[in-house]
Amino acid sequence: MAIGDLLIDVQQVAKHYGEGETRVDALREVNLQVHAGEVIALLGPSGSGKTTLLNIIGCIVAPSTGRVELDGEPVFDGHWLRGDLRKLRLDKIGFIFQAHNLLPFLTAEENVSVVLDLAGQSQAVGKARARELLDYLEVGHRAPVKPSHLSGGEAQRVAIARALANRPRIILADEPTAALDSKRAQLVMDLLRKLAAEQEACIVTVTHDEKIFDRFDRLIHLRDGRLEDAGA
Numbered sequence: 424m425a426i427g428d429l430l431i432d433v434q435q436v437a438k439h440y441g442e443g444e445t446r447v448d449a450l451r452e453v454n455l456q457v458h459a460g461e462v463i464a465l466l467g468p469s470g471s472g473k474t475t476l477l478n479i480i481g482c483i484v485a486p487s488t489g490r491v492e493l494d495g496e497p498v499f500d501g502h503w504l505r506g507d508l509r510k511l512r513l514d515k516i517g518f519i520f521q522a523h524n525l526l527p528f529l530t531a532e533e534n535v536s537v538v539l540d541l542a543g544q545s546q547a548v549g550k551a552r553a554r555e556l557l558d559y560l561e562v563g564h565r566a567p568v569k570p571s572h573l574s575g576g577e578a579q580r581v582a583i584a585r586a587l588a589n590r591p592r593i594i595l596a597d598e599p600t601a602a603l604d605s606k607r608a609q610l611v612m613d614l615l616r617k618l619a620a621e622q623e624a625c626i627v628t629v630t631h632d633e634k635i636f637d638r639f640d641r642l643i644h645l646r647d648g649r650l651e652d653a654g655a
């Protein structure tokens with residue numbers, strides 16, 4: 424695969440929680456580069472630092488030390504370099520969590536268009552984009568339905584549509600297939616791979632789901648806050 428733009432550049436990032444006797448070193452001098460088109464998995468035992476690393480890339484958790492660049496823009500260097508982190512996340516990052524993260528009182532379409540409302544787009548633009556994405560993900564016919572009436576696979580596609588609404592090039596997913604059977608899990612992963620290729624995005628997924636390991640370009644193992652292997 425041709426290497427695309429460098430979208431995630433994590434340099435010498437460490438993170439500890441607490442101090443003194445209660446100090447936990449969640450990440451120790453982690454370096455990670457992810458390019459456009461790549462779909463990678465973060466693996467490792469419970470407590471190894473996967474969620475912390477995902478949340479640092481997602482600008483939700485501040486590193487203790489190190490540098491982070493996203494899509495060519497330095498965003499953290501000892502401190503956040505942008506005042507408005509919410510806007511930074513809206514501009515650059517799409518988050519896919521497990522399907523139950525959809526807002527229950529909104530329809531499938533509204534769950535997607537709400538992201539564009541937050542970004543200041545008109546309702547008409549939000550609605551059109553939501554329709555386009557739901558159609559692309561083959562759940563357009565479910566647009567008027569509330570999440571409680573969607574199947575697990577449909578709800579996950581809506582969650583993916585929502586993550587993509589703002590055309591982010593960095594897509595972060597936390598256990599995106601945990602609630603799906605093997606066939607659905609592989610379909611979701613194939614869809615994510617297609618999206619990464621077509622939209623020149625990268626996808627970083629925390630997963631324990633062995634049935635999808637063959638769908639990743641790289642499996643990155645964390646142990647005690649260190650990357651064990653960043654190879655293919």
Ligand SMILES: Nc1ncnc2c1ncn2[C@@H]1O[C@H](COP(=O)(O)OP(=O)(O)OP(=O)(O)O)[C@@H](O)[C@H]1O
Nearest residue numbers: 440441447449467468469470471472473474475476
């Ligand atoms: N907000 C916090 N305050 C204190 N300690 C934390 C906090 N968040 C995480 N930790 C600790 O940091 C370490 C790494 O946690 P993290 O959630 O990143 O691991 P993980 O690999 O995602 O685990 P899991 O697979 O169980 O979700 C753990 O020891 C955890 O207890």
